Amino acid sequence: MADLDQVLSYVDRERQRFVADLVTWCRIPSISSSEQHRGEVRRSAEHLRERLMALGCTTSAILETKLHPAVYAEWMVDPSKPTLLIYGHHDVQPIDPLPEWHSPPFEPEEREGRLWGRGTVDDKGQVLIHVNAIEAFLRGGGALPINIKMIVEGEEEIGSAHLDDLMQEHRDRLSADFVVVSDTAMFGRGIPSLCVGLRGIAYFDITVRALTMDAHSGSFGGGVQNPANALARLIAGLHDENGAITIAGFYDRVRTLTEGERKEIAALPFDEKAWLASVGATAVAGEKGYSTLERVWTRPTLDINGLSSGFQGKGPKTVLPAFASAKLSCRLVPDQDPREIAKLVEAHFQKHAPAGCSVEVDYLHGGHPYLAPTDHPVYEIAKRAFTRAFGQPTVFIREGGSIPFVRTIADRTGKPCLLMGFGQPDENAHAPNEWLDLENYHLGIKSAVYLYDELSRTK
Template identity: 45%
Template sequence: MSISQQYIDENKDKFVEELFELLRIPSISTDSTKKDEIKKAAGFLIEKLNELDLERVELFDTPGNPIVYGEHCPYDDRPTVLIYGHYDVQPSDPDDLWDTPPFEPTVKDGLIYARGASDDKGQAYTHLKALESYVKSGEPIPVNVKIILEGEEEIGSPNLVPFLEEHKAMLSCDMVLISDTAMFDKDTPSITYGLRGLAYMEVEVTGPNRDLHSGVYGGAVENPANVLCEMIAKLKDEDGVIQIPGFYDDVIELTGADREAYTKLPFDEEAYKKSLDVKALHGEKGYSTLERSSARPTLDVNGLWSGYQGEGAKTVLPSKAGAKISMRLVPDQHPKKIAELFAKHFKSLAPDTVKVEVREHHGGHASVTDLDFYGLKAGADAFEDIYGKPALFSREGGSIPIVADFKKVLGVESILMGFGLTSNAIHSPNENFSLKDFHRGIKTSARFLELLPEYS
């Protein structure tokens, strides 16, 4: 065992205590009243980076939340790794569904329960402690490292791309290391090599100029809630195939290698259905469940509103109805193009009895990393050395738009080395992260940095 790995074992309790300090800070980026907490979290990370004796540590102000930056680049002949993570978190509500206070970390059955435990404070912090294991044990960090930690990921990273473009030379690197994804299952390490993109829309259908009595006006005036439901129903066919003209024009089909990789994943469809308490699954014909949920484009209603929502009955014919609709995208679908196709088609579905408004919220490109990239191979071997099992390669259905931005702006691949699980309840009450995987994550990160020069 190397000195750095020994240091990690000897200091794992200290690392957990430090993580708890960070988790206690309610750095909620969607809440404008939490600006001081955002600054506090950024300050905590600056303090921890300063303890690593890096060549450069700096807090960059943005029009939004600050960006934490660190740098240690002593080598001319070794790779440079840019470590990315985020210190902002989702709101904790509904707080009454938490079994423990969301910002008071609690350990139960080997799991840390707290908002941000897995997404992304716990996972991002593994890399800082991996660097510490080298610095404090007296071993030199094996490669050049740069660290960027942002406070706006949960609101779409509005200031990160401008920051990347403005500081392109400073951020020059050979790859980006990100831990903001999940392993395939417990004790089965996996590297995510593909993410879907996103186009997020909001629609509103308006009928009469005010809510009406359904008994007096029903049958004479079009009900926008009914119309909205009918319009949404026409967006997909019975097999889930999206009916927007041009939607699939740019879709890159799965290759034979892609589909073979899926067959190696230990997926139990019956257990999957049982965990969701559903009798059957649904989606495009000709694709497996995993393929449909991670490598095919989708369209889903995320929210619906209209009419009376209170207790009891109120016989109202609503004036308006609305929905939030997300579309997950695959290479090479462009979110702006898809948003335009959606808006044009959705408006074409409306009868002349209503008015329709379509708003685009935000989006991002899909990304796929070349399976032959040497950084992926080093990451896989690091996982196997620490977890004792070969790492699997999988694509994920979620979106991390910044991965595509790193490729576009910096021209480099990203390694998605997640230590969490899909069962970590991220964005939900009772978010959690395994103590064991927090510890193994630190060791895997340190091992990755050690192996990387051998593969470059």
């Protein structure tokens, strides 16, 4: 059994070299959405695989998909010990607009206790947190306390296009007792946070038609339907005066928050003013009876994301547009189902379309919401591990956004997905000037050390 103090002091000793290793990996521009960077994504996968092989993994492989490869490795130390599956990704977001970067995106630079560069926090740094913790056990303590499997995909930033195929194909290999994903952010600086809920999504194109061509607004205005007017009325009717969505059946599957959950959310040090200011908003808005965090994390939404119709140029042009269209998205919460919501949205528009107008509802894509089974003992274990590293109580948080791969992993492994993220809310993950807090990186490695140690006592 590894001596934990020795493992932790190894982490302290190697602190700078762990940063240098991250810099080396981040120099590989593994932009998965760019055809030109296809070779770089592969180089990134091979770089990681070499690192994992140097740590004496018992098996490793480049897992091919139809596009970018994933990396797989395992350290099977003892079949009687629990097995942890770690998920991460090695691909990164594009870098444009390049002029806004203060230092070159693929030449990571250390400033103000942060490492600036594409991929530092999303997600190469978070992958290396685990790799470094594994190294610390092996070289600092002599052995790993649990079996570890690691899958690091190369397509997360393009929607994990082939992750489901991969997980089906390698189902036996990927079986584990616990699953941890490190690809999210903490609630705030120094507040260790486990993300336990994600919203899903359903996305639509709505088109209202009434005429076969744009018509003269003098000759026909007031005598036929105007699709733009009709769409505006339909949209206005989607929410009632309390901000609730009026689509029949929309809330049928929405889980009510428990008193305990509401208390937990209310206790978080949420700076509403700063949150509003971050997008220049001057007032909160939304469904009556809920706090802002409750609205953003635990309630479904329906929002227009784009609107177009008729004449869009400068100056006047008197036409009745032939059609009007809108992009519409719903953020979904447990247990809403995107396909079911798609049927309800379609039925609503067909029912309320005025005579003389036809409505087309095109369901573009969807993703399921996720809610972690927080009564599973692994959540208490993770809380304890995280708290030991950061010296602060660990909080449960949710995220208003959607991370489709979490549902894929949870469904395919049949295990709860522990979202133990080490990012910061303002770390510019998909924007210019992405950065990783180096103190978080260091404490993240220690959190992983404590987590593996705690998990070793579960069998």
